[in-house]
Amino acid sequence: MADRDAHPLDDPVGASLRGRHAHLARRLGDAVAYRQDVATFCSVPADPDERAWADLARLLGPGELADLFSLPATPPPDWEPVFSVEGRRLIWPGGPPPAGSGEVAELGDDSVPEMLDLVARTRPGPFWPRTREMGVYLGVFDGGKLVAMAGERLRPPGWTEISAVCTAPEARGRGHAARLVGALVSRVLARGDRPFLHVAEANTGAIALYERLGFRTRGPVTFRGFRTP
Template sequence: MFSCAATPPPDWEPVFALEGRQMIWAGTTPVDISEAEAGVVDLGADSGPAMRDLVARTRPGPFWPRTHELGCHLGIRENGRLVAMAGERLRPPGWTEISAVCTAPEARGRGHSALLIRALAARIIGRGERPFLHVAETNTGAIALYERLGFRTRTQVTFRGFRTP
């Protein structure tokens, strides 16, 4: 639940609460990149196990066994192993959320996340939609990256998770 004032049913067990922000695209059209030359690959259903493994190692946020079916997911592989990815999740009319942005610890600092976000933003804008994303307030490195890439904070949010009966 994102900043929902509603009180959940009494049999819902609170699991977490996390302060964060929603950021929206405020930049110009991303620089056109040659995704193939940059090593960006489309991740299909056959990449599900590798995507779940990367998520388990990096913990970017909610990512369930079928999350990759919600939209396009892009990745970067090194020596055949998936080391970075980002994808699409929520799609309210006119908008697409960029989600599951993560890079394996051994591959950080090489610009993979920036490349993947730019590639997704270009695709989203090319469809006539506007990119947005959610980030934990404590993830200051990601916030700084998103701002450099053209995102701005729209609103503060509280993420709350519950286990339902």
């Protein structure tokens, strides 16, 4: 039975995959995960039993990455730890979106090669060939070349995550990230959702930017990945 007191942001991956991202999901029993070319994120119910972990292991396959994102549950001992990163979750507290200036372009399927190239050069976080299908992605072009982008990722009920915020090294310091995030906040609010985002605790520059734009910390999170047995 679902916990009536659970908040959508307690398990944003599971809440997204069982809701607005159901068309991007793989499922087996109590386990759910994104399709491999969309994202590595997966989820099991809160306080999972052995069957839930077995479902997830079969769903992903042997020796595969189980990216549990911010899920606090710990898998069985034979699941090999791969990474653990301390971070925080920030939310939009309310009020109008930040003011912005300058044009941004909506990125479509034809932009995916450039998006993948920009991600490879800037490493904002996981991004795969079909990640763009998780939501709207916006970009800034300079001389016909994509130099900055940001987009929507997790979509738990009532919320939209802003992610993949990145700028090419040669285009930094021009306000592109602030412009893109502001434009996304406006779009998210316009359809009745609240924006939120995640950031590694060590990324102090990004935290300062988001706080300057108006985001406020909701709490700490730990991002963890394991290798299935």
